[in-house]
Amino acid sequence: MGRYEALVFDLDGTLIDSAPDIAASVNQVLERRGWPVQSVAFVEKFIGFGPRRLLLDLFVELGLPSDDATVDEAVREYLANYARSPAERTLFYPHVREDLEFLHRTGIRMGICTNKPQDLSLKVLDILGIAPLFEVVVGADAAPACKPDPAHLLAVSGRMGLDGLSWAYVGDTKVDQATAQAARVPFYAVSWGGGGEVAVAPEWRLDRLRDLGANSEPVRVGQGG
Structure with a gap:
C-alpha cells in the first residue's frame, strides 16, 4: 500500500x-446580452467558488449589472449552455x-x-x-x-x-x-x-x-x- x-x-x-468550456458557456451569456466576450484566461481567474460566484465576480469586475435577478438569470442560462456542451474543449x-x-x-x-x-x-x-x-x-x-x-x-x-x-x-x-x-x-x-x-x-x-x-x-x- x-x-x-x-x-x-x-x-x-x-x-x-475545463476553463475553455466554462469560458465558452460564460461568453454565450455575455454575447446574448450584447456585452463583450472575454478570453479564457480572464474567465479562468474567477473559477473556483461555483457558478453563481463566477458570474457575480466577473460581472462586478467588468462593471456590468450584478443585481440578484440579473445574476440568477445568467446562472440559469450559463448552466444550460454548459450542460449542452460540458467537455467539448x-x-x-x-x-x-x-x-x-x-x-x-x-x-x-x-x-x-x-x-x-x-x-x-x-x-x-x-x-x-x-x-x-x-x-x-x-x-x-x-x-x-x-x-x-x-x-x-x-x-x-x-x-x-x-x-x-x-x-x-x-x-x-x-x-x-x-x-x-x-x-x-x-x-x-x-x-x-x-x-x-x-x-x-x-x-x-x-x-x-x-x-x-x-x-x-x-x-x-x-x-x-
Whole structure:
C-alpha cells in the first residue's frame, strides 16, 4: 500500500483543464446580452467558488449589472449552455489520466470534492471516461455547504467512510487549501493550472499525482499547506 489509503481530488484545474468550456458557456451569456466576450484566461481567474460566484465576480469586475435577478438569470442560462456542451474543449492535464489509473490499480480509493454542480460533474467524468475510478463525487449542490466550508470535503470523506483512515486532499487553489486546513486534512497543491500560485512547502507540491502512491509513511492529519 502507498502513502495514503485514500485521496480526494478537486476537479477543475486539478484533474482537468475545463476553463475553455466554462469560458465558452460564460461568453454565450455575455454575447446574448450584447456585452463583450472575454478570453479564457480572464474567465479562468474567477473559477473556483461555483457558478453563481463566477458570474457575480466577473460581472462586478467588468462593471456590468450584478443585481440578484440579473445574476440568477445568467446562472440559469450559463448552466444550460454548459450542460449542452460540458467537455467539448476540456482536456486532462499532462499525465493526470494515467496517474489516476495507476493509483486506482494500486488500490488507493479516490473521491472528488468540486464546486461544479453535481450533475455536470458526473456528466463530465463520464464523457472523459474516468467516472469508474471514483467511489464518491460530491458537487457543490450535493453538499451541506460548498468549499471553502470544510463540510463539503467532510461530506466526501463521510460517504467514503474514511474516518480513521490515512487520506489527503489534492487541489489547485487557495480555496482548496483553505478547505483542507479547516477540515484538518493534509493538502497537496498541484504544480499545473493555478496550483503554482498556492503557497505550500516544496514537499506539499505535486509534479505527478502518482507520487502519492509511492511507498512512504503517511503524513499526520493536520499538516500540509
